[in-house]
Amino acid sequence: MEIPYTVEPRPDTGLFNAKLGIWLFLASEVMLFGALFSSYILLRTGAPAWPHGRDEGLNVPLATLNTLILISSSVTMVMAWASVKLGDLKKFRLYMGLTFLCGLGFMVIKGIEYAHKFETHHYPSTNTFLAIYFTLTGLHGLHVLGGMIVNGYFWGPGAKLYGRDPERFANRIEVAGLYWHFVDLVWIFLFPTLYLL
């Protein structure tokens, strides 16, 4: 027996299963990053002194660029979904490809940032600020990586589903998009907290 409501929405909730599933998962992610934010606040308010990001070697212009890159990737992601809904597989490939590349760019810049910090002897163990900085951005980076793997799969072999069941494929892209936007959303809060305050 087929599992109902994988593609068509259930009438009383108006949702297909995966959409509810991904929002539930994102709720748990809110609590995960929330717990880390809470830890940040506790450590900062309990510290006799707390450095500015710039004073600890954080590169604000580079991080600003990264922020713009990630925001752009969110737009290309939602455009990728819209392209599938409009039946344009070529446009989908273009936008999804751009999303992947933006993600790649973000990780590369992150890599450059980290490398520079290690060269100048700024490690997680150096002080509490750097400890929480590396933990928050590192965990976020792992989430970006995860999203890139999913997006890459849908750009590549996963796109075959479009030929067999375009509506189901559109749902999957929407769900992947929701995850990707969330990753962007976390960065929108991380960036000012760590780099600007």
Add this chain to the structure above:
Amino acid sequence: MDHTDAAAIRRQTKIYVAVFAALMVLTVVTVTVSYLHLSTALAIAVALLIASIKGSLVAAYFMHLIDERKAIYAILILTVAFFVVLMFVPSFGNFDQRILR
């Protein structure tokens, strides 16, 4: 809201571009403000306010929350409530500093 209508999708595309522009502008604003050397409390308030606006735009339009279903809203409201509880942990955490008597 039914997303399958082609004209509706095209209308939404325009909104996506507008939100994109807004997000870029707000990013520039928040970075610029950080160079103004406001007091810590004010700097935090402004930065979090701008971040909240940006985040709301992403959630409302890119994540389609603005016309989502009740079930999703319910889950998110519940999550936000517990998130707020989590944010109270720091105030419980530093007894020796007498932050909260």
Add this chain to the structure above:
Amino acid sequence: MTALVDETLAHGHAEHGHEELSFLRKYVFSQDHKVIGLQYGFTSLTFLLFGFSLMMMMRWQLAYPGQPIPWLGRILGETNAPGGIMAPEFYNQLGAMHGTIMVFLGIVPLAVGAFGNYVVPLQIGAPDMAFPKLNMASYWVYFLGGVTMLASFFVPGGAAQSGWTSYPPLSDIAPTGQTVWLFGMLFLIFSSLLGATNFITTIVQLRAPGMTWMRLPFFVWAQLVTSFLLLLAFPALQAAAVLQGMDRLAGTSFFLPSGLSVTGQLLPNSGGGSPLLWQHLFWFLAHPEVYVLILPAFGIVAEVIANNTRKPLWGYRSMVYATVFLGFMSFVVWAHHMFMTGMGTAMSTFFQTTTMIISIPSVIILTALFISLWGASIRFTTPMLFALAFLPMFGIGGLTGLPLGLAPTDIHLHDTYYVIGHFHYVVAPGTIFAMFAGIYYWFPKITGRKMSDFLGRLHFWPSFLFINGVFLPMFIQGMAGVSRRLYDGGYDYSHAQAVLHWNPFMSISAWLLGLAQIPFLINLFWSIKKGAKVGNNPWEATTLEWAAAPSPPLAHGNFPAIPTVVRGPYDYSVPGAPADFTPQHHDLVET
């Protein structure tokens, strides 16, 4: 295992056009919620037995401190038991791992992974869970977490030994096993998060036509609230585990305060951290976690009581509202585990108040279950014996929690054996008895055969007796001031001398309790092949898993046809009805 799976997947002759799955796809990497439920069941029961064995070892040291352990002393090796006598470090490992294994590898996977997975889709009239592949993944990630935890015994320095609560700074500087524990926890938490997502989506989206919210069996409501607790509370421990991992592996000081010295040496870490931060994050999860441990038990007991009283549950609606309220409140009581950390009166008052408030829904649920017995035609089946015993046992557990939730009394009781007695009453003769009730109750659905009633009673009565023998004296010892986690059970303390004699008493009770499980093990495995065959609904129950699905349920899709629900879950003894039970759905042609 494969024999059990074969017996439990009824392949009706109407199954056409399904290619036969490979051995691996059918028994190992199955996406069928019934097979996955059984995988969870057998794995978790094995872990429960293992965790229990760890405690049986501990109880030797507590009863006869400094005496060589018979038979086992030699096998444990010179590091863990020099000359056959348990080393303190090894005692601490047993303690920390007993707690961890029982809670995270035993109860939660059994209550949620096994019972939830097997029963929930059947009770709501669904062909499977919403995300079968995710279901399979969550089992194997749990399995991986379990293997990781077991492996920690074999790393240099041994397993985690800072309590299941892993408080820093001690846990930050503990041997390698603690790091393995952290990784194990990350796997287990991830497994639970995937499972919770699956359960909530399934219950919301896959209810059969006519299955409205207030027609759901109480067991399903319990699983729904449990899943929300897992979903929203576990991430805090994930975050904490990441932070502790960073402390141990990357030299950070999230939990290490400045100026900490260990054995006279100042630590090279930067300091600036807060040990209390760990406690907040840990208990933010661990308090909701205890409701994760009890809610599925309430659910099972409710099902068994309704069925064996032949009348509807009293106060179903109140029980549902109480459960939802309980779930919500469980997020704002956590610091009652931290009354002794130096908090001010404002914070203490807040948490005492919320803790007292949260006792109300538990009382409502327990009272409703008790009142359900009034005027009932009670059938003393084996599941019913365990369900009935649950009620007063949970009552004792709950009541003994009250002095712990009030700070003035907690001052004397915190970190004593009183606490151990309290929570074990809730979890052991509480939850575990409910789990046994569930196994005896649903065994015929899973296999089409009944377990032996004789062996069931042989299991129940000694277990009930000896489990009280293990835990009741703990209140006495606790009130005398005997601290927990002492590897000699208080032997060296003058204030403990008067109550020391309870140690051998409790240990012997524990070993006899262990023996009392043998009839259960024999019964379980023997009955799979040789149990008396039964029809589809031997307990004459009203809920869909009994009334609408065959025993065992169909391998593909559970039901011959998805039922339509027309009435509530407990229409027993409806006046004028043809039988003393009226199933929830339209009458189908019974298979």
